[in-house]
Amino acid sequence: MSDPVNPGPVLELKGIQQSFKEVGGGRLDVIKSAELALYPGEMVALIGPSGAGKSTLLHITGMLEKPLAGEVIVSGQSSRDMSDDRRTALRRNTMGFVYQYHHLLPEFSALENVVVPQMIAGKSRKAARPRAVELLTRVGLGARLEHRPGKLSGGEQQRVAIARALANAPKVLLADEPTGNLDLHTADDVFAMLTELVKGFGVACLIATHNLEIARRMDRVVTIREGVLEAVSVG
Numbered sequence: 720m721s722d723p724v725n726p727g728p729v730l731e732l733k734g735i736q737q738s739f740k741e742v743g744g745g746r747l748d749v750i751k752s753a754e755l756a757l758y759p760g761e762m763v764a765l766i767g768p769s770g771a772g773k774s775t776l777l778h779i780t781g782m783l784e785k786p787l788a789g790e791v792i793v794s795g796q797s798s799r800d801m802s803d804d805r806r807t808a809l810r811r812n813t814m815g816f817v818y819q820y821h822h823l824l825p826e827f828s829a830l831e832n833v834v835v836p837q838m839i840a841g842k843s844r845k846a847a848r849p850r851a852v853e854l855l856t857r858v859g860l861g862a863r864l865e866h867r868p869g870k871l872s873g874g875e876q877q878r879v880a881i882a883r884a885l886a887n888a889p890k891v892l893l894a895d896e897p898t899g900n901l902d903l904h905t906a907d908d909v910f911a912m913l914t915e916l917v918k919g920f921g922v923a924c925l926i927a928t929h930n931l932e933i934a935r936r937m938d939r940v941v942t943i944r945e946g947v948l949e950a951v952s953v954g
Contacts (some may be wrong), residue, residue, distance in 0.1 A: 815884030
């Protein structure tokens with residue numbers, strides 16, 4: 720039985736390894752060993768230089784890419800031997816994604832951009848609307864529901880993207896440089912809002928970032944050093 724005071728991890732990486740073929744026939748070991756547990760309401764920063772394997776690790780964590788070895792366990796379910804369809808269903812039901820560029824549907828309003836993923840998950844448009852309105856209001860866009868992305872600022876677009884990522888009440892939120900395209904003031908506001916939502920909804924959150932100031936504000940920091948994932952201190 721799980722402990723309601725000290726709940727177990729929502730997501731675990733166990734023995735993750737990944738390598739790629741190089742031109743000439745060799746292999747490049749990108750991830751030699753990755754062990755990680757993510758807990759409800761926790762924000763973990765993933766830092767490291769470009770090319771170290773941060774995006775690869777995020778893709779594996781999000782079950783968008785299969786590792787060479789090891790397993791991803793979400794809500795007690797190992798995805799290692801799952802079919803592609805089962806893995807897709809598990810990802811859709813438990814995970815949300817935020818990228819550096821918002822990838823909003825330009826022809827749809829902010830509201831519709833948050834309604835669509837719920838409809839893909841099986842809700843009707845009518846049933847999906849209240850959740851979309853709630854999330855957009857919480858990210859400060861309650862007065863801009865009908866605005867298309869082109870009529871929103873960069874920070875507002877990323878707020879819509881975060882609301883969209885939370886639309887299906889995921890247990891895990893994965894973000895790749897979510898404030899990378901924003902100016903410092905806007906980035907700070909967006910990160911503060913993201914933190915409030917993660918803590919409020921009890922979502923486990925892993926964020927890849929080059930911004931050490933933002934990393935310092937998270938609960939833990941990990942990095943990839945020579946293919947090995949390890950905990951670090953950034954002061």
